[in-house]
Amino acid sequence: MSKLINFTIDGKAVTAKKGETILTVARREGIYIPTMCYISKTTPCASCRMCVVEAAGVDGLVLSCNTPPTNGIAITTNSDVLEQERTNIMKLYDVNHPLECGVCDKSGECDLQNKTLEFDVAQQNFSAKDQHRQIENWGLINYDPALCILCEKCVHVCNEVIGDDAIDLQFGGYKSKVIPKNSDTLDCTFCGECIAVCPVGALVSSDFKYTANAWELTRIPATCAHCSGGCSLEYETRHTGISSKDDTIYRVKNNFEFTSLCGAGRFGFDFDNKASKDAVAFANAVEALKNAKAIRFSSMITNEEVLILQRLKEKLGIKLYNEDARKFGSFMDAYASISGKKHYSATLEAVKQADGIIVIGSMIATDNPAVRYAITTAAKHNGAKIIYAHPIEDVLMQNTITQFLKYEVGTEEGVMALLAKYLLENVELSYEEKAFFDDLDDGYLSAETNIGEEEFTLMMKSLTRTKNRVLVVGNDLIAHKEAQNIAKLAAVIEKYTDISVLVVPRDVNTLGVSLTCKLDYDDNSLLNVVGYNDKGSFVISSVGEADLAAPALNQQEGTFVSIDNRVVPTNSALAFGGYELLDLAKVFGIGKKDTIDFTKELPVENGFKAVEFDLLENFLAPLGEDIRGYLLDVVEVAMDGSLDELDSLPEFNGTIIYNVNPVLQFNAYTNITKQLERETTLRGSAQFGAAARVSDGDKVEISFADKTFIRTFKQDKSLKGTIALNPTFDLDESINSYRFQKSKIMRVNHE
Amino acid sequence: MSNIEQFKNRNVSEEYFLVDIEDYPTDGWGKFKRVVKRTFQGELFVGLWVVLREMIKFDIHTVQYPKEKMPIGPRYRAVHEMKRLWESGTERCIGCGLCEKICISDCIRMETKIDENSRKEVSEYSINLGRCIFCGYCAEVCPELAITHGGRYENASEQRAHFVMYEDMLTPIDMLKAGQQQEFEGFGAITPHEDERVKKTPLAY
Numbered sequence: 001m002s003k004l005i006n007f008t009i010d011g012k013a014v015t016a017k018k019g020e021t022i023l024t025v026a027r028r029e030g031i032y033i034p035t036m037c038y039i040s041k042t043t044p045c046a047s048c049r050m051c052v053v054e055a056a057g058v059d060g061l062v063l064s065c066n067t068p069p070t071n072g073i074a075i076t077t078n079s080d081v082l083e084q085e086r087t088n089i090m091k092l093y094d095v096n097h098p099l100e101c102g103v104c105d106k107s108g109e110c111d112l113q114n115k116t117l118e119f120d121v122a123q124q125n126f127s128a129k130d131q132h133r134q135i136e137n138w139g140l141i142n143y144d145p146a147l148c149i150l151c152e153k154c155v156h157v158c159n160e161v162i163g164d165d166a167i168d169l170q171f172g173g174y175k176s177k178v179i180p181k182n183s184d185t186l187d188c189t190f191c192g193e194c195i196a197v198c199p200v201g202a203l204v205s206s207d208f209k210y211t212a213n214a215w216e217l218t219r220i221p222a223t224c225a226h227c228s229g230g231c232s233l234e235y236e237t238r239h240t241g242i243s244s245k246d247d248t249i250y251r252v253k254n255n256f257e258f259t260s261l262c263g264a265g266r267f268g269f270d271f272d273n274k275a276s277k278d279a280v281a282f283a284n285a286v287e288a289l290k291n292a293k294a295i296r297f298s299s300m301i302t303n304e305e306v307l308i309l310q311r312l313k314e315k316l317g318i319k320l321y322n323e324d325a326r327k328f329g330s331f332m333d334a335y336a337s338i339s340g341k342k343h344y345s346a347t348l349e350a351v352k353q354a355d356g357i358i359v360i361g362s363m364i365a366t367d368n369p370a371v372r373y374a375i376t377t378a379a380k381h382n383g384a385k386i387i388y389a390h391p392i393e394d395v396l397m398q399n400t401i402t403q404f405l406k407y408e409v410g411t412e413e414g415v416m417a418l419l420a421k422y423l424l425e426n427v428e429l430s431y432e433e434k435a436f437f438d439d440l441d442d443g444y445l446s447a448e449t450n451i452g453e454e455e456f457t458l459m460m461k462s463l464t465r466t467k468n469r470v471l472v473v474g475n476d477l478i479a480h481k482e483a484q485n486i487a488k489l490a491a492v493i494e495k496y497t498d499i500s501v502l503v504v505p506r507d508v509n510t511l512g513v514s515l516t517c518k519l520d521y522d523d524n525s526l527l528n529v530v531g532y533n534d535k536g537s538f539v540i541s542s543v544g545e546a547d548l549a550a551p552a553l554n555q556q557e558g559t560f561v562s563i564d565n566r567v568v569p570t571n572s573a574l575a576f577g578g579y580e581l582l583d584l585a586k587v588f589g590i591g592k593k594d595t596i597d598f599t600k601e602l603p604v605e606n607g608f609k610a611v612e613f614d615l616l617e618n619f620l621a622p623l624g625e626d627i628r629g630y631l632l633d634v635v636e637v638a639m640d641g642s643l644d645e646l647d648s649l650p651e652f653n654g655t656i657i658y659n660v661n662p663v664l665q666f667n668a669y670t671n672i673t674k675q676l677e678r679e680t681t682l683r684g685s686a687q688f689g690a691a692a693r694v695s696d697g698d699k700v701e702i703s704f705a706d707k708t709f710i711r712t713f714k715q716d717k718s719l720k721g722t723i724a725l726n727p728t729f730d731l732d733e734s735i736n737s738y739r740f741q742k743s744k745i746m747r748v749n750h751e
Numbered sequence: 752m753s754n755i756e757q758f759k760n761r762n763v764s765e766e767y768f769l770v771d772i773e774d775y776p777t778d779g780w781g782k783f784k785r786v787v788k789r790t791f792q793g794e795l796f797v798g799l800w801v802v803l804r805e806m807i808k809f810d811i812h813t814v815q816y817p818k819e820k821m822p823i824g825p826r827y828r829a830v831h832e833m834k835r836l837w838e839s840g841t842e843r844c845i846g847c848g849l850c851e852k853i854c855i856s857d858c859i860r861m862e863t864k865i866d867e868n869s870r871k872e873v874s875e876y877s878i879n880l881g882r883c884i885f886c887g888y889c890a891e892v893c894p895e896l897a898i899t900h901g902g903r904y905e906n907a908s909e910q911r912a913h914f915v916m917y918e919d920m921l922t923p924i925d926m927l928k929a930g931q932q933q934e935f936e937g938f939g940a941i942t943p944h945e946d947e948r949v950k951k952t953p954l955a956y
Binding site: 103 | 845846847848849852860861862864865869870871872875877895
């Protein structure tokens with residue numbers, strides 16, 4: 001077709017697809033064009049002008065980063081004129097750049113240094129009156145304007161990929177600098193992407209600043225162990241110092257050219273568990289396992305260890321409890337019974353490429369930042385329409401979303417049914433499914449969900465011209481009482497339309513756990529339960545108080561299943577001195593030499609491949625393709641499910657709390673890290689305060705289901721409505737129930 | 752003419768001769784005769800005379816170590832010294848970590864952090880002299896001429912740790928003020944006539 005553009009670069013015949021620029025084609029073909037400000041994951045900043053090329057028949061020089069090629073044009077990337085132009089740019093970049101490379105945190109990993117040497121700028125030919133530029137401390141981030149070269153990478157990433165839009169360039173000629181946008185100090189989610197993309201040492205982690213040189217640090221490729229995003233990262237370790245030669249993690253880096261990392265991944269790395277071999281505790285653990293009726297474990301676990309637990313279950317005839325993964329598993333089973341495939345269809349890459357995204361049942365910015373960044377990328381780069389359905393407006397998503405569908409708490413099933421009905425309007429359905437939608441009582445559902453017909457019409461209107469659509473399904477739907485039916489509704493949408501579905505697993509390896517072992521229903525009735533990173537009568541844990549210490553996820557090697565249905569490997573950054581689950585397995589005769597020897601035995605019937613751990617790659621290809629681990633095979637299952645008729649929708653009145661974590665906090669592991677902020681207050685609007693009769697700063701007792709705890713109430717101006725946000729990361733047990741809870745809020749008198 | 756051939760000549764026997772060595776005595780009587788001969792030949796007194804003669808001359812060259820020490824060359828590589836800046840008296844070390852990196856016996860270790868003025872500060876610095884081979888790489892690589900080798904070669908103490916204290920290596924401030932900090936010429940050092948060589952930066956403003 002005519003969509004391909006044929007042209008030449010330096011005499012080499014190349015082909016560009018629609019939307020590609022000269023630079024992207026050149027990079028794909030391995031032709032070098034120097035750049036200073038270009039970053040693949042954003043739109044071109046076009047601030048450095050280093051990427052200039054000559055085009056035959058065109059006067060002047062052309063910026064290759066933002067110019068698409070035309071048919072038959074001849075591009076020259078190297079000539080004396082271009083060399084002169086680029087050298088002059090480098091000379092200007094070097095004007096008054098502080099000569100403190102010896103102490104700079106880039107310690108040689110510096111784009112400016114590389115290019116200065118490349119273009120052989122040995123002296124300063126231009127001059128400008130230098131001025132005092134104050135180093136600014138923005139909390140986790142340090143900004144040194146003297147080192148800043150104003151490439152704008154940070155601004156573009158913050159705006160286009162992260163969506164915080166928290167920094168901006170203050171234009172003022174030679175006085176220009178990066179400033180917090182509309183604020184005196186930096187007010188953002190502290191993802192630290194600006195640090196990652198900074199080509200010089202201007203933006204640096206405050207904690208890391210001046211503590212180590214790049215060449216001293218050992219890079220350990222791993223996978224982030226905080227949420228299900230499965231982001232690739234590198235732990236950088238070095239000896240602690242003069243007092244100890246044990247390794248510690250100094251910082252976390254990522255392949256910022258193509259991927260992003262949230263602040264929890266970047267700054268929350270010190271959650272390792274220090275322990276030594278305690279033979280008595282180990283013997284007790286063996287004894288406890290022998291007497292146990294069940295093992296309860298969290299989803300903060302590798303697939304291999306889950307397989308060990310599964311083998312223990314078979315060997316000892318006990319039960320396995322993990323409510324989070326069990327709920328996810330049954331959601332996916334119901335989903336598969338309609339769609340015919342065991343796994344959902346969308347990936348984060350699909351979200352990035354999408355031009356229409358519907359998010360339902362998730363406070364996505366805090367539940368899974370990776371999904372948020374993908375949504376932001378889609379919105380900013382493809383102009384994607386974002387429909388965000390949730391009972392609470394999320395201030396973090398405000399700039400990104402096109403339409404907010406506010407529904408009543410508990411009515412997710414009704415919302416999903418209406419959503420499906422509208423999305424499937426002109427689609428040929430099977431008889432039963434058609435009957436289901438015909439029987440829906442639209443009026444009742446609209447009234448109960450509080451979403452009017454006009455809102456859906458508006459949604460359909462904005463989605464009309466979209467081609468790549470994704471439905472993002474959050475935890476509120478998975479943990480819902482009617483989760484099965486909701487799953488089936490989502491599956492119907494996927495089955496009959498081109499919309500692909502992304503289900504957001506709650507924890508790091510919720511998805512992997514649900515695929516690797518057979519879980520039992522946990523009714524909390526058994527007493528003899530061994531807890532593995534969860535509560536029980538005998539607790540083996542890598543965090544908090546435990547009867548036997550276990551390694552944390554940055555001290556283990558193994559695999560996770562990420563949100564992309566991709567099996568990704570992780571490696572141990574730090575050594576662990578104590579016993580691990582494998583040692584216990586060995587006592588029961590089901591151990592192997594290493595935990596990773598279980599990798600090739602992961603259940604093939606659920607899509608795993610029989611691949612050795614050591615054959616799994618853990619990096620991105622030069623052009624950004626994700627080649628980490630492997631994608632789960634497609635598993636076909638019987639399509640024997642059918643939609644159930646809707647019961648009356650539940651009503652939630654009174655003071656409702658929503659169990660959701662604040663930014664950068666996910667679980668007990670992020671809670672013990674040094675750098676991450678711990679916001680443990682109950683946050684609610686003034687309206688909530690009035691309804692619950694509490695005011696800002698009050699100590700309140702919150703009770704829901706059978707749980708009671710004390711928190712401070714904080715009035716948050718960004719919130720509306722009568723739902724307060726209750727963090728769960730600092731609770732000693734995981735909350736697996738539906739996240740909205742009717743609760744009793746009582747003011748506790750100050751002692 | 753000296754060509755290569757003369758060095759290739761391995762036949763050196765003409766210039767060598769055999770010394771006259773008596774056969775070793777094989778029996779007891781022969782050994783007894785040799786002892787008597789050597790004892791009364793008087794060679795013993797030759798040695799005694801040499802000592803006596805030098806004693807009477809009173810021309811003694813022996814260095815009375817440790818009371819007296821020989822001056823050593825400025826490039827002698829003994830225990831390290833950390834220098835201060837002449838002008839301000841602050842430490843020259845900027846904490847770049849190059850000495851730590853280049854050290855082939857891996858005996859240098861330092862800890863750095865950001866100080867209250869947002870500058871890099873060396874909070875801990877240690878050299879394990881038990882491992883140090885005094886190769887001088889650290890001094891050579893130092894971009895600030897902050898670490899050098901000093902002349903303190905006496906490595907005897909009750910504790911090895913006595914030699915790795917940063918404070919001991921650092922020039923005492925009173926010595927600096929008295930102008931007694933030993934300075935080295937060479938790469939990175941202040942070269943003679945530096946003032947005349949400085950050119951004014953061509954600033955347009």
